[in-house]
Amino acid sequence: ARIGDCITSIGDSAFYNCSGLTSITIPDSVTNIGNRAFYHCTKLTSITLPSSVIRISVYAFINCTSLSSITVNAVTPPELGSDAFYGSTCPIYVPADSLNAYKIATGWSTYASRIKPLN
Numbered sequence: 651a652r653i654g655d656c657i658t659s660i661g662d663s664a665f666y667n668c669s670g671l672t673s674i675t676i677p678d679s680v681t682n683i684g685n686r687a688f689y690h691c692t693k694l695t696s697i698t699l700p701s702s703v704i705r706i707s708v709y710a711f712i713n714c715t716s717l718s719s720i721t722v723n724a725v726t727p728p729e730l731g732s733d734a735f736y737g738s739t740c741p742i743y744v745p746a747d748s749l750n751a752y753k754i755a756t757g758w759s760t761y762a763s764r765i766k767p768l769n
Contacts, residue, residue, distance in 0.1 A: 655679055660687045662707070669693060678702045683710045685731070692716055698723070705729040713737035721768065722752075730757030741766045 653660065655677045662684035665671055671691045678700045685707040688694060694714045699706070701723040708731030711717070717738040722728065725748050734757070735742070744752045746767035753762040 653677055653680065658682070660684055662686060663689065665689075665691055667691075676700055676703075681705070683707060685709060686712065688714055690714070697721070699728075701725065703728050705731075706734050707731040708733065709736070710734045711738065719743060723768075724748075727752045727755035727758050730755070732757065735761060740764070743768045 653676055656679060658679055659682040660680060663686045664684060665688050666686055667690045669692050672693045672695060676699060680700060681702050681704050683703060683706045686709045688711045689709055690713040692715050695716050696719045697717065698721040703724055706728050710731065712733055715737055717740045719740050720735065721743045725745050742761055742765050744765055749767050752758045752765050
């Protein structure tokens, strides 16, 4: 799926329980990922969040059990709601220069062991 370039927010429950969703392209216009936006998208294999994202809400990617990687391109760690990535165990790739900032940021510290530098 591809989201239009004029979209600034992926709303609450936008792709809730979309079990057929395997990939998605999120444009640089998006700043907010809503509550449960990708809840239980069990076939989603990877997610790349553009540097424009400043907030990832509660349960945004909960139970996305097929995720093999999460890439977050924002230099400053986005605000992260609780249990945003619960149910997945994959690495979370972030800009190398921001690695330590992510590991100690509120919410992100929960996933510190999974946070890896982007090459």
